[in-house]
Amino acid sequence: MVKNTRRVQRGxxxxxxxxxxxxSIALLDSGGESGLTFRALAERLATGxxxxxxxxxxxNDLLHAACxxxxxxxxxxxxxxxxxxxNIRAIGIGMFDAIDARPWVGAELxxxxxxxxxxxxxxxxxxQVVALGVAQQAQWLVASTLLNYILGVAGQNAAxxxxxxxxxxxxxxxxxAVAADWSQxxxxxxxxxxSIAGQLREHDDREDFLAGIDLILEGVAASRPSVTSSxxxxxxxxxx
Amino acid sequence: MVKNTRRVQRGxxxxxxxxxxxxSIALLDSGGESGLTFRALAERLATGxxxxxxxxxxxNDLLHAACxxxxxxxxxxxxxxxxxxxNIRAIGIGMFDAIDARPWVGAELxxxxxxxxxxxxxxxxxxQVVALGVAQQAQWLVASTLLNYILGVAGQNAAxxxxxxxxxxxxxxxxxAVAADWSQxxxxxxxxxxSIAGQLREHDDREDFLAGIDLILEGVAASRPSVTSSxxxxxxxxxx
DNA sequence: ACCTGAACACCGTTCAAGT
DNA sequence: ACCTGAACACCGTTCAAGT
Numbered sequence: 103m104v105k106n107t108r109r110v111q112r113g114x115x116x117x118x119x120x121x122x123x124x125x126s127i128a129l130l131d132s133g134g135e136s137g138l139t140f141r142a143l144a145e146r147l148a149t150g151x152x153x154x155x156x157x158x159x160x161x162n163d164l165l166h167a168a169c170x171x172x173x174x175x176x177x178x179x180x181x182x183x184x185x186x187x188x189n190i191r192a193i194g195i196g197m198f199d200a201i202d203a204r205p206w207v208g209a210e211l212x213x214x215x216x217x218x219x220x221x222x223x224x225x226x227x228x229x230q231v232v233a234l235g236v237a238q239q240a241q242w243l244v245a246s247t248l249l250n251y252i253l254g255v256a257g258q259n260a261a262x263x264x265x266x267x268x269x270x271x272x273x274x275x276x277x278x279a280v281a282a283d284w285s286q287x288x289x290x291x292x293x294x295x296x297s298i299a300g301q302l303r304e305h306d307d308r309e310d311f312l313a314g315i316d317l318i319l320e321g322v323a324a325s326r327p328s329v330t331s332s333x334x335x336x337x338x339x340x341x342x
Numbered sequence: 343m344v345k346n347t348r349r350v351q352r353g354x355x356x357x358x359x360x361x362x363x364x365x366s367i368a369l370l371d372s373g374g375e376s377g378l379t380f381r382a383l384a385e386r387l388a389t390g391x392x393x394x395x396x397x398x399x400x401x402n403d404l405l406h407a408a409c410x411x412x413x414x415x416x417x418x419x420x421x422x423x424x425x426x427x428x429n430i431r432a433i434g435i436g437m438f439d440a441i442d443a444r445p446w447v448g449a450e451l452x453x454x455x456x457x458x459x460x461x462x463x464x465x466x467x468x469x470q471v472v473a474l475g476v477a478q479q480a481q482w483l484v485a486s487t488l489l490n491y492i493l494g495v496a497g498q499n500a501a502x503x504x505x506x507x508x509x510x511x512x513x514x515x516x517x518x519a520v521a522a523d524w525s526q527x528x529x530x531x532x533x534x535x536x537s538i539a540g541q542l543r544e545h546d547d548r549e550d551f552l553a554g555i556d557l558i559l560e561g562v563a564a565s566r567p568s569v570t571s572s573x574x575x576x577x578x579x580x581x582x
Numbered sequence: 583a584c585c586t587g588a589a590c591a592c593c594g595t596t597c598a599a600g601t
Numbered sequence: 602a603c604c605t606g607a608a609c610a611c612c613g614t615t616c617a618a619g620t
Contacts, residue, residue: 153604391586
């Protein structure tokens with residue numbers, strides 16, 4: 103505390119992992135994934151590039167920590183006391199909007215399998231699955247299916263917005279461009295995709311995302327008798 | 343044809359996009375994503391790095407084309423004449439195994455939103471959704487939900503196996519390591535994740551993946567009356 | 583038209599040297 | 602213990618020069 107007199111006098115706090123992650127988020131937000139550089143980070147924090155390695159293992163660690171900070175705040179905001187089904191939708195919408203604003207979060211999420219940011223999501227979803235009354239044997243299936251669906255949408259949305267930002271267009275224009283591409287595919291080889299292209303243009307992908315969650319939840323409701331009681335009975339028989 | 347006498351005499355074909363993509367796949371398979379380099383590619387093809395740019399736009403184009411080639415062959419192999427539900431499972435399993443063998447395909451898939459490789463998947467899935475008897479209004483929802491789920495699993499699996507390969511471990515060991523990490527989380531903050539950690543260790547993630555597809559398909563079956571006939575009726579009313 | 587390979591403008595990461 | 606910043610070992614991409 104007393105040591106860093108010089109920096110404290112300059113009105114800055116000393117270098118810390120927290121400050122580095124914070125600055126990384128700012129760089130990612132303004133310049134995308136290629137905007138995060140150890141050199142740019144060092145300049146922004148008025149230090150040398152090598153100093154950063156004293157607080158952060160490497161660039162992966164940095165990306166990971168930045169993503170985790172965003173996910174943590176989304177999960178905190180989505181923790182309302184509503185019904186399980188509404189809570190799951192709130193988590194989904196929270197992630198959807200966060201990735202809409204910060205595509206780099208979606209991209210990083212697909213690389214962080216089993217690590218903190220995805221575990222946070224799994225925990226949040228899992229608790230709601232339990233509250234939903236899903237039997238223990240099916241909890242992993244339901245939670246991981248929802249998680250994988252959300253991560254899939256996250257990745258695709260991140261790629262879409264990143265591509266849109268690269269060409270200078272707005273996100274909605276990017277979707278229109280995709281729809282236009284699709285309608286020019288060979289009629290015989292891509293009959294389904296072509297038939298759906300028009301529909302894609304009109305649809306709101308936020309609503310589509312929620313409808314997907316509802317579809318999965320409907321599957322849960324439909325299979326509850328077979329997934330729960332019958333398997334529990336089978337397990338009971340097996341252990342006898 | 344007659345021009346490239348020198349290369350033909352050496353017993354090589356002339357440089358082409360096809361040969362470049364083929365060599366890229368070989369490099370990606372043996373060295374992972376960091377193994378694909380314009381310098382390594384040039385050496386393998388006995389040419390200069392700059393020559394490659396005559397046939398390929400940039401590294402993204404290369405990655406994209408390599409991924410598409412793999413997906414195309416998976417889709418071709420999965421096109422059996424079985425029942426729609428079985429065909430969807432075959433597509434899923436085909437992709438799962440392809441990504442298991444080549445993690446870079448899963449990673450690239452998450453970056454190629456709306457482009458060829460994902461369109462190929464969408465088309466294959468969509469045709470089965472149509473064959474399943476899903477009403478037109480719900481086809482996009484069902485197909486895109488399945489697609490996003492598959493892409494989500496693809497991304498996570500790719501990250502898992504890539505991480506395992508980096509530490510020199512086998513894939514199953516990596517899952518065990520994740521399970522071990524999870525059981526050491528704070529008991530109060532991560533109660534669900536901890537409770538599921540044991541289950542994760544025993545489960546076969548290929549089976550889990552298929553169970554997720556089945557869960558979504560059960561949601562489709564359950565909501566068919568409401569999603570199809572009632573909406574069709576509403577549409578009919580609206581257009582009157 | 584196609585290829586060569588040196589050069590350019592970057593990267594992440596390391597490490598002797600400082601305080 | 603923490604920080605500096607030059608140096609290292611790479612990248613993707615470009616481009617004059619060749620055939």
